[in-house]
Amino acid sequence: MDERRPLPWLGLALAVIGAGGMLVLGEQPLVALAVLVLWGCSLWLAIAEPPPIAPQKSNGAFSRDTMGELIEHSGTPLMLVEKGRVAIANQAAREVLGAHIVGQDVRVALRHPEAIALADRARAGTALVKGLARRHDIWRISLQPLDEGVAVIEMINRTAEADISRSHTDFVANASHELRTPLASIIGYAETLAEESGDGDPAMREKFLGTILRESRRLKGLVDDLMSLSRIEAEKHEQPSDLIDLKPLVESSARDAAGAERVQRIAFDLAADLCVRGDQQQLEQLVRNLVDNALKYGAAEAPVTVSLDAAQGGQARIAVTDRGEGIAPEHLPHLTRRFYRTDPGRSRASGGTGLGLAIVKHIVERHRGRLDIDSEVGKGTSVVVRIPLSTKAAQDLS
Amino acid sequence: MEHTVKAFDEDITKLRGLIAQMGGMAEVAVQNAMDALVKGDDALAEKIIADDKKLDALESEVDKLAVRIIALRAPMADDLREVIAALKIAGVVERIGDYSKAIAKAGRQIEDRKKFGPLTLVPAMGEIAAEMVHDAMTAYAARDAVLAREVIVTDEKVDNFYESIFRNLVSHMVENPSTISSAAQMLFVARNLERIGDHATNVAEMVHFAATGAYPVDADF
Known part of the structure; x- marks a missing residue:
């Protein structure tokens, strides 16, 4: 420790000169020596203090500048x-x-x-x-x-925890009603068939079996939709992280939804190189649901336009537009509610579960996007989904 | 935005802070007013009415500070726009608080609120109006002209809702003359929500003005 203390050479030299001066002026040598020693010792003590301060200084700097990097x-x-x-x-x-x-x-x-x-x-x-x-x-x-x-x-x-309990009660209330309707007709027709025990009209039998089959399929669709809805809800607060190029995804899932017999009704207008952070399966489902709705509720032979482009504010815009009878304004705010139907009979007849748009809405929310539905009665409906472009892709664009 | 005069910078920051605080209170007031209406919570309604006084106090604080900034620091260009916008926004946000108070008051006079049929559309409308206020204040905090434009476009939805609720309530009154006074109160609630939407739009226009120096063009809407 002592070796590290630098000797105050300049100060000591001054002290020596001072003592020399005192001798020259005729002071007693003992007094001059005492002054020299006193000077030397106090200088040495004074200069020895600084070292402990040095680490404290770097400590102080740490608390402010490094804190930002730390957190x-x-x-x-x-x-x-x-x-x-x-x-x-x-x-x-x-x-x-x-x-x-x-x-x-x-x-x-x-x-x-x-x-x-x-x-x-x-x-x-x-x-x-x-x-x-x-x-x-x-x-x-x-x-x-x-x-x-x-x-x-x-x-x-703390959002996720509060959501769970609320969505449970909602789910049970709505789903049980929707599940009961097809089950009631399956049971009813099956009972009738069982009572007839083979001697009934074969054409009637065919019809009843057809109904049972159709209602069972609807029930399966409903259960499938409910399952994907609850899966999306469960992941609602985790932001999806996969980098997805939208153009191939939109095109393939739109074709998928249309199937071979309806695909020529779709008109594509897709911009390339739009990448978002998303969940591949969910985005596919989103496009499938929208295209399926548009084909189902649009006029029978009218084309459905599927477009993809870059919107304001660094967002990708997917728009699905049909030319059908449109939706009356009073229904618009409720369309994304589960099991909401503008025309219950027709929607059920075309095999809808009443969950398509609810699923779309949840997927859009999970992707931090926006869903807008515009419709004009007699002209058609346009559903627009906007999803923020991934920051890297957005930088490339600008 | 660094200013050579540090005191000026501090004043502007404080002004923005006060506006944000007012906005937060107005957001909560709208939300609470709708909650009180739907749940029939009179205590919550009382709280909204009491809290509105704080909003008024904040507004006069903003007024004083803004006038002081203009008088002492003579701001120019975007700084002046900022102060002018703050002055106007404070007035508008205070109005939003007043409408929430009016909703809270009207709600208390609706009999059998929980069983009152036409109540279904109004909360959905309140949701959109509250969201507009929230987005307008976020646009203000972030100086985000794009978000401000979105708020302005959304106002149409609220207007459509109002028309639809108006028609519904009128036919409800015709069919159930005994509930006319409740339905009329409900109509006031819808009217106030429509006004809240308009005022959120005003805030958004002011944000657009403060950020860009121009009021948004109406051509798009």
Whole structure:
């Protein structure tokens, strides 16, 4: 330790000169020596102090500059608030609240009264906030003050847990009714057939068996749709991550939905090189459902246009347009509700389950997209899905 | 946006913070008003009416700050637009709070709310109106002109809803004369929601103005 202490050569030289001067001026040699020793020792002691300060200095720098990097890749949205302003927001926080929040007033970032009350209080605490980033989401926000005017805000998404219990009750109520209808006719016709025990009219038998077959198929379709709906719902809050080129996907699934006999009714207008982050199977199902609806409810021989292009704001736009009788405006807001039908009889006759658009809506929501349905009675319906382009693809475009 | 005068920067940030706070309160007020109406929750309705006072207080705070900024700092170009827009938005957001209060008041006078048939369409309309307010405030916070335009386009949906609810309620009144007073209150609720949609549109137009310097062209709508 002692070896590391640098000797204060310049100061010692001054002390020696000083002592020499005192001797020249005729002071006693003992006094001059004492002054020299006193100078030397105090200089040596004074200069020995700095070393311990050095590590403390790098510590101080660590707490501010490195903190941003430290929290940047945390999966939990985190913000560092300094004097009411967002000083640092990590990647997750910027995704949830928007990139604009850095440097803004914390109220711009949080906005919800309860969250603002928490931030204003500047004491450690938590709040459960509904509708923070998107409407109806639920976040638990906790605030931890660090030192004067600086606090860390952590946000934890609680939406999924609250959703589960609600969707369960909805599901049971609606699905049981829908499942019972085909089952009732299957049971009814089967019972009639059993009672007749073979001596009935063969044409009638054919008809009854046909009905049973049709209703069973409908039941199967319903169960399939319900299963995919609940699967999509379960994954609703996980953002899909596969990079998907939309053009081949839209084209192949539209052809798939049309089948050999209806495929010539489809007119394609597809732009290439639009990539989104998505789930391959779900996006295929989305296009299949939309195209199937358009073919089913559009006029029998009229073409259905399937188009894909880049929309404003870095989004891919998939539009499926039919020329049919259209949908009356009062039905439009309800179309994406499960089991909602504008014309129950006709929809069932064409084999619809009443879940197609509900599935589409959930897929679009999972992909952070938007679904818009425009319709004019007598002209036709246009369903437009917009999904954000993957950031890499969006950069390439611009 | 770095300003050489740090105090000016702080003032603008504070102004934006106040507007965002007002917006958050208005969003919650609209949502709570609809919840109180659907669930028949009178305590929640009282809370909306009480909370509206805070919104009024915030508005006057915004007014004072905006006037002070203009008087002391003489802002130019986009800074001036920012302050003017803030001043206007504060007034509009305060109105949204008032309409939510009116919904809360009207809701208390609807008898047998839970059994009242025509209640089905109104919450769906409230949902869209609340979403518009939310999106308009998000557009303000992010200075996002594209999102602002989307809000403006959505207003048509709310208008369509209003027409459809109006027709429904009128025929309901004809068929059930005993419920006319409740149905009339319901009509006021729908009317207020329609106004909230219009005001969210106004905020969006102001956001567009503050961000680009031009009001959105009507040609698209």
